[in-house]
Amino acid sequence: MKYLFILFLAVPVPVHAYLDPGTGSYILQMIIAGIAGALLTIKIFWNNIMMFFGKLFKGKKGRDGRR
């Protein structure tokens, strides 16, 4: 995937084709879905960790509060 990024940035692009932008949007989604998926997985994983610690912290606080 990293190579695709570099490829996109490095290769010059012909500038005539305004006819059908839909194809380019379609293909790009195919390319970035993988990386977007990986980022979202990390995000969900991270949020879960934060939530776990958040609960732990809150829970302790709650018990302290009752005392």
Place this chain on the structure above:
Amino acid sequence: MGGVNTASFRDPSGFVFERGGILYRQVNSRYAPDYDLIKSSGLLDELQSGGMLVAHKEADLSLALMPESAYKIIEPEKIPFISYPYEWSFSMLKDAALLTLEIHKRAVNRGMSLKDASAYNIQFKGSRPVFIDTLSFEKYKDGEPWIAYGQFCSHFLAPLALMALRDIRLSSLLRAYIDGIPLDLASKLLPFLTRLNIPLLTNIHMHARSRLRYGGKGIKKSEVKGKISKFGMLAIIDGLETAVKELKWQPRGTQWGGYYNDTNYTAEAFENKEKIVKNMIEETGVKSGLVWDLGANEGVFSSIAASNGHYTAAFDIDPAAVEKNYIRLKHDDNNRIIPLLMDLTNPSAASGFGNEERMSMKERGPADIVLALALIHHLAISNNTPLSKAAGFFAASGRNLIVEFVPKEDSQARRLLAFREDIFEGYTTEGFERGFKNMFEIIRKEPIQGTKRVLYLMRRL
């Protein structure tokens, strides 16, 4: 009488038409399966009860304008004042973008997909964005990418990025490009360092290149191998949402900053002005009308009009003032005042195919009451508009006019004249009244205490 709405021709699923002064939407038979699915999936209820999608009721099928293709006729709730993306402040466009993504996500959860992500499918009821195209949903097809992805980037992400990261005034590009800002143009205009921001790198820069590379090559859909899982598609949507949320623009003061704090415009004078304006609004006798507050600044007088029961469009030329007004109205969840960006010396023109898709400012009037407060000196002195021509503009804008005359002796007018030759001999109280008398009857006038200004209530002849 009436006919097919001139902005409603792109989508074969149906169209908007007018009959007896009421706006209806015809749902065509070809859209029947999707229309039934919106209802049976629970999506319609979910979106409408949450205020995200415009409410509607089903009307009698005999009302159909083209009965041979009609499946249903629906009567959507009326939007009090139509506005367009190039008239919105930064946060209005941002909230419209986030609403579009939220609706798509909810649709996907119910087995459907948003097939259009046009910014023109959003309207504002006061400060509340609402999606107005009930026929923009289709059955989600497993493995397919989001069909409206490109449109979303051109209509929302590109202008927001340009406004936040290059210059707020670039929202005007939306006026030139009716189907969103071309991504290759956005890519050229954005700062180079935005290539280090993954959401902008992928969704704008790479996207622009991909469009240029593959567009117009006549590639068939069947030739594109591979599928996108639902998770992959939602991950792209999540990336777009993050990109939009991260874009921020902070108005630094306004063009009119300190306007009210000037030497000859005290708090008492301002209070007096508020009182006179309030009384004059009541004296028009208009109930629950449409008010245009021209040069509304941050909306003090729009609020007075709205509290008198009128739906108010608060126009200003300054993006910072419109933004601040919107943020305040949004905080109050106000649904009676819509803040809009408008240069009155060059108001929104009719545009789109045949100049018929987007209405000019004028076509959206006339208003019942026009407020033109602390405005005339800007038109007459800064823009060299003859007073009779200004009167003509106000007369075309509305039936009742509350206008403030700001004489040359006023500090604000003096400021405008400070660095230029005074070529405005006719700019006097008498000249002002003379200029307006051809178009309006002056009902009454009242000086604002502690200032040299005069407020007029006028009625169009």
